[in-house]
Amino acid sequence: MSANSPHSASDLTSSHPLLRAWLARPFPAVMGILNVTPDSFSDGGRFDAPERAIAQAKSMIAAGADIIDIGAESTRPYKGAQPVTAEEELARLRPVLPAIVALGVPVSIDSMKSQVVAHALEQGAAVANDVWGLQRDPAMAETVAAHGAPVVVMHNRTEVDPEIDIIADMLGFFERSLDIAAKAGIPAGNIVLDPGIGFGKTAEQSMTALARLDAFACFGLPLLVGASRKRFISTVVASEPQERLGGSIAAHLIAAQRGAAIIRAHDVAETVQAVRVAAAIEAQR
Known part of the structure; x- marks a missing residue:
């Protein structure tokens, strides 16, 4: 992490205003994770009651979250997530989304369904x-384009393949996604790339993606990294999801050093402190 923004002036001027504000800072924005689901891998069921979800959003904002990322369907990066219909996803969102949008901090909607994304953006969410x-819902790109919203494009794979060159696979995936975005009319300045740590990857491939994050600088787009509590941490030091704060912070600081503009985390206060202290130290070089 350097004391100066890793993004050029041209990056900033061409970016969506919401992204531009984050890119101009010497430390990454922190996206707080809010799962209003019963089965998310780390905190499933903790915030599926509306009053608890709203209280958690307030707590993350008080801790310094720049964005609240709301998910109403588990997209856990491991086997076992239960798919839900768009109607069920919307039923989980409706009691909490307006109240959280009203808190005044940008909200992103974590969904792979265009119907859910459209509803959330219409209700005041700012980011898809x-x-x-x-690449999954054929209507997603057009939905995002129609609302003029920034979008996080995450790399994913249906199956893990330990034999592939994961960086080459990710580069090819992002090229396809960006082609879809361009054809739908999504401006490049509205796009954030996410390497999808833990998704469709072995633990070693997830760590490779983090170690070689600068391989994606070729796209000239901001990067979001969400390594929070992911399973690869336990392959280094045996741990359950709630015991992986140290590993999450380590991964996120390395991501910040390699240019990540947004960090997606469960532990907001600790992550905010870590990225801001690291930036302050670097500023003294």
């Missing part, structure tokens, strides 16, 4: 977060 990088 698609864990299938515009």
Whole structure:
């Protein structure tokens, strides 16, 4: 992490205003994770009651979250997530979304369904977060374009393949996603790339993606990294999801050093402190 923004002036002027504000800072924005689901891998069921979800959003904002990322269907990067219909996803969102939007901090909607994304954006959400990088729902890119919203394009794979060159696979995936985005009319300045740590990857491939994050600088787009509590941490030091704060912070600081503009985390206060202290130290070089 450097004391100066890793993004050029041209990057800033061409970016969506919401992204531009984050890119101009010497430390990454922090996206707080809010799962209003019963089965998310780390905190499933903790915030599926509306009053608890709203209280958690307030707590993350008080801790310094720049964005609240709301998900109403588990997109856990491991086997076992239960698919839900768009109607069920919307039923989980409706009691909480307006109240959280009203808190005044930008909200992103973590969904792979265009119907859900459209509803959330119409209700005041500011960002779409698609864990299938515009490549699963054929209407997703057009929905995002119609609302003029920034979109997080995440790399994903249906199956893990330890034999592939994961960086080459990710580069090819992002090229396809960006082609879809361009054809739908999504401006490049509205796009954020996410390497999808833990999704369709072995633990080693997830760590490779983090170590070689600068391989994606060729796209000239901001990067979001969400390594929070992911399973690869436990392959280094045995741990359950709630015991992976140290590993999450380590991964996120490395991501920030390699240019990540947004960090997606469960532990907002600790992550905000870590990225801001690291930036302050670097500023003294």
